[in-house]
Amino acid sequence: MTTKTIYDFYKLLENDNISFSYRGGFTNNVLTTATQLFKENIGEEHSKLKNKLSFLMIESFQNISRYSEQEGNDILEDTSEFFMTRNVGDTFYIISANLIDNDKIPTVKEKLERVNTLDKSELNKLYREVLTNKQISEKGGAGLGFIEMVRKTKGKLPFDFVKVDEKQSMFFMQIELKNPKVDDGLEPLPLSDAKFVQEIVADENILMMHKGDFSKEAVGPMLRMVEENMQNVSLKVHKKIFHFLVEILQNISKHAYPINEKREGIFQIGFDDNKFHIGTGNFIAKDEVANLKNQIEMVNSKTKEELNELYRKYLREGKSTKTGSAGLGLIDLARETTDKINFEFIEINNNYSFFSLTVNF
Amino acid sequence: MLEAIILEKTKNSPEIILDKENNTFKIAGRSIVEDPGEFYSPIYKWLEEYVKNPLKSTDFIIDLEYFNSSSARQIMEIIMLLEKISDTGQKAKISWMYEEGDEMSKERGDEIKLVSKLDFEIKEYPAEDF
Numbered sequence: 001m002t003t004k005t006i007y008d009f010y011k012l013l014e015n016d017n018i019s020f021s022y023r024g025g026f027t028n029n030v031l032t033t034a035t036q037l038f039k040e041n042i043g044e045e046h047s048k049l050k051n052k053l054s055f056l057m058i059e060s061f062q063n064i065s066r067y068s069e070q071e072g073n074d075i076l077e078d079t080s081e082f083f084m085t086r087n088v089g090d091t092f093y094i095i096s097a098n099l100i101d102n103d104k105i106p107t108v109k110e111k112l113e114r115v116n117t118l119d120k121s122e123l124n125k126l127y128r129e130v131l132t133n134k135q136i137s138e139k140g141g142a143g144l145g146f147i148e149m150v151r152k153t154k155g156k157l158p159f160d161f162v163k164v165d166e167k168q169s170m171f172f173m174q175i176e177l178k179n180p181k182v183d184d185g186l187e188p189l190p191l192s193d194a195k196f197v198q199e200i201v202a203d204e205n206i207l208m209m210h211k212g213d214f215s216k217e218a219v220g221p222m223l224r225m226v227e228e229n230m231q232n233v234s235l236k237v238h239k240k241i242f243h244f245l246v247e248i249l250q251n252i253s254k255h256a257y258p259i260n261e262k263r264e265g266i267f268q269i270g271f272d273d274n275k276f277h278i279g280t281g282n283f284i285a286k287d288e289v290a291n292l293k294n295q296i297e298m299v300n301s302k303t304k305e306e307l308n309e310l311y312r313k314y315l316r317e318g319k320s321t322k323t324g325s326a327g328l329g330l331i332d333l334a335r336e337t338t339d340k341i342n343f344e345f346i347e348i349n350n351n352y353s354f355f356s357l358t359v360n361f
Numbered sequence: 362m363l364e365a366i367i368l369e370k371t372k373n374s375p376e377i378i379l380d381k382e383n384n385t386f387k388i389a390g391r392s393i394v395e396d397p398g399e400f401y402s403p404i405y406k407w408l409e410e411y412v413k414n415p416l417k418s419t420d421f422i423i424d425l426e427y428f429n430s431s432s433a434r435q436i437m438e439i440i441m442l443l444e445k446i447s448d449t450g451q452k453a454k455i456s457w458m459y460e461e462g463d464e465m466s467k468e469r470g471d472e473i474k475l476v477s478k479l480d481f482e483i484k485e486y487p488a489e490d491f
Contacts, residue, residue, distance in 0.1 A: 220372060223393075235463060235464070236464050236465060239427065239465040240465070242427060243465070246427075247430060250393075250431075254395070311472070314434075315437045315473070316476050318434065327430070328430040328431070328433060329429075329430040332430045
């Protein structure tokens, strides 16, 4: 994960009002976080869709565990499964991806093709038939989940299978929920967009990603997510992740440059080479760039011991106001990371720049 | 008598007990409030009054599993207010509590102890069983 990839990722999701992706072992906590994040952060004009959206997220989630070959319960345990929700224009997308045995593909495909061709009354008929059918197989049912998804969205379920090896394939599926009250006139996003995101998060070893308006209640659900899905890492690492998240996310919510009254940002947690990586990106007013750059360069130039001394000094005296002096948060960030703070400013226009930052620990 | 301040903990703010009558002074839980200045200002006001006429001995318990850096500054402010108690000839101490195995909370306590002028005790308590 580099500062450049954060910007590229942001550009990829530029039109998303909110998006969240997760890769790893799935537990109900992930679901709780995702539903909370959307409940608390989606626009007022979509508030009537909240319950439907939660319902569909649950269905999608259960679908992953129903057809998946893995049973992980920790974010680091299994990273093949992928879940993403996003809102672009008037449509919400819920995307799931998981490994499936190749020999199960024909059955799943048949079920999906069937629900995708039926009209409303045929779907209702099929739903009742399946409900009363005593021969429903234990795992997988007869596609009740799929029928429900189509009934609730009044749309189709785009899907695809991408062969991994002789035994397994990646099963992608997308649920599209359109707000009937708003019409953005946009074509729905193709499933290939979601496949591309999945490819990037897999290549970059990104476990969790969230893009949205950080002035809203985004920090809370994120923190709970980390707390509940990282039980296998030591308390010390756990607390560090928590610590960085609080500092970085609160920083975005306070200092990000507001565009259309939103303080947009992107945030990622990755894991590779036995290190955690946290990356964030947000816009910042151009006249604040020089000062922030000075501050980061200042903390980067100091040794851990110098940083500790500075921290203790500021604890008693408070932050002095002269330009270039860093706040406690930044000093703390610098002394807790294993490497220097990586950062980059990309000039967007005369008013603001894009600021991305990554830390490793 | 100063009226007690008792605040229950929330997901972002700590439990606060400032109760002179019952000789209980405590901050516990998590402090990640986005605007700590606002949250802590009634606490300062209370302590400013209290330190003018404190009890013979004040044991202030800080049991924070986590605090953000802006809260760190506020906690230090509380400690510096309590340092004034010595001017009245009475005693004050900090009991910094942390759960067994929580190195980060212990380290934070060690650090604040270094910059504090109060009697400062760091105590471990056993981890809760789930």
